């Protein structure tokens with residue numbers, strides 16, 4: 001089977017919003033789907049058994065009616081009447097119970113399969129590189145792992161019902177032939193005429209339901225993006241409520257329109273079903289009644305035939321949707337398979353090396369070149385918000401080239417250079433968020449591609465400018481780094497990170513909730529908490545992006561003290577924005593255009609009179625107003641680099657033009 005199908009279905013209407021990123025169902029998908037049912041084969045067998053018993057009950061009760069009328073009522077035998085009535089009641093109760101049990105079992109199977117698939121998909125997504133997450137729209141990914149699987153699983157329930165309906169239909173037809181071959185033949189001819197419009201309406205309903213789910217997922221993704229703290233902040237600051245409202249309204253309007261048409265079609269299906277049943281029954285009453293008058297069969301047989309007919313429509317309708325349901329399941333599953341088949345770019349090799357604990361290692365970059373991966377290499381177009389078709393297939397430019405340097409164990413290296421030079425990218429390679437395209441990054445002499453993920457995570461600690469905190473208590477945020485930390489260890493880490501006084505002053509102490517993305521804390525406080533989290537983890541290598549923004553001088557001094565503690569006795573790579581940090585570095589690397597343009601100590605680089613000296617002199621050689629250094633100013637350097645100078649002597653580059 002090689003079907004290309006849009007998940008929302010191909011039905012044409014004004015609500016159609018053709019999606020160019022269709023899900024391609026690959027050959028072998030059905031076999032793969034069935035593979036997920038293998039562990040539940042026992043339950044499937046039990047379900048089939050129970051469903052068969054249920055089908056037998058469905059066809060047995062009309063026979064009781066036949067006997068009740070022919071042998072009881074018509075022959076005036078009260079004993080038969082009572083016995084048949086009791087048996088019919090017993091069968092009805094048994095049928096109800098069996099239906100409940102079969103619903104439970106089919107639920108267990110469907111839920112079990114979607115549980116297995118979901119856990120597998122989550123584990124897989126965890127292994128995907130950071131590049132995947134930078135490209136993927138979170139809301140859509142959540143939809144893929146959640147809503148779409150639920151839908152496939154619900155459809156599975158219908159599939160099981162439809163499959164067992166087959167047995168019921170066969171048994172009912174056999175019994176019809178047994179009771180009256182003439183009525184059975186007429187029924188067989190007439191029923192498809194009624195079923196065809198029903199099938200059409202059923203398909204429309206199914207496609208619109210799928211499109212409704214797609215539209216809901218799209219709206220969910222949008223809301224998730226706009227209503228997280230930063231999205232809400234952006235929309236408030238840019239003040240475009242009307243455009244935002246128009247976007248919501250248009251999407252919600254689409255959902256409304258599909259909802260309205262769904263309820264109309266749903267009602268139509270209901271009416272058609274009733275009409276179908278009434279017309280067929282009227283026909284059989286007419287035909288059967290005349291056969292009774294002719295003495296071809298007795299009244300009880302007619303009652304049984306009419307009852308049987310009533311039990312034929314439901315299963316036939318379910319059977320008619322079998323193919324559509326199966327296809328929806330296969331497409332739903334293949335959407336998850338698509339994700340599972342995305343090969344993680346960064347993998348742990350077999351028998352990886354563990355870096356030694358508690359020993360600060362050196363870091364070495366050897367002929368490193370790097371470019372960010374293409375969309376095709378790391379993501380799925382269907383999960384990207386901006387489906388930049390043109391971008392796909394294009395190779396992004398090299399961000400790092402010919403990078404060679406060594407950070408000796410236990411020393412600090414500062415990275416400076418213009419914005420976009422590649423400093424952050426370079427630090428990403430140390431924590432193996434990305435692998436170099438060529439060349440080698442070594443920690444403690446080991447190629448990072450040989451090192452186990454666990455030991456790399458233990459060895460390398462990262463503090464970014466915008467520290468991320470979970471919406472949880474301060475304690476839980478700290479314990480994330482070391483779940484077994486004692487209260488004393490937590491306090492010690494917080495003291496080292498200069499955040500203990502603040503935590504101690506909070507009424508809730510460690511149990512204070514830090515809010516969505518830690519929003520109730522200031523930038524400096526968040527960064528110090530992140531440093532405390534890192535101190536708990538005790539990595540031997542520190543990768544740090546010094547904060548450039550929104551710290552008042554008191555907070556800034558506190559962060560500086562915290563960093564001093566954090567960097568002590570560790571090998572560190574710091575994207576430095578402050579002169580004090582740069583001066584303290586054992587080595588400074590000036591990064592420019594993805595290369596190490598210069599390296600040395602502050603004094604050496606000044607003496608060399610190159611780019612660093614130029615940057616430094618441009619910044620400090622300017623005459624100060626009133627003999628004092630301005631509290632904050634932006635100065636364009638001759639090479640286009642701008643520095644913001646803030647007290648006490650911090651060095652921040654803002655932008656490099658040209």
Ligand SMILES: Nc1ncnc2c1ncn2[C@@H]1O[C@H](COP(=O)(O)OP(=O)(O)OP(=O)(O)O)[C@@H](O)[C@H]1O
Pocket residue numbers: 134372396399417418419420421422423424425426
């Ligand atoms: N995820 C990404 N995908 C593609 N390109 C990227 C990605 N991240 C950064 N880049 C590009 O790589 C180049 C280097 O970026 P990088 O963030 O390393 O610079 P930087 O020196 O740290 O700048 P800044 O000081 O402004 O943070 C830039 O041209 C940037 O646009």
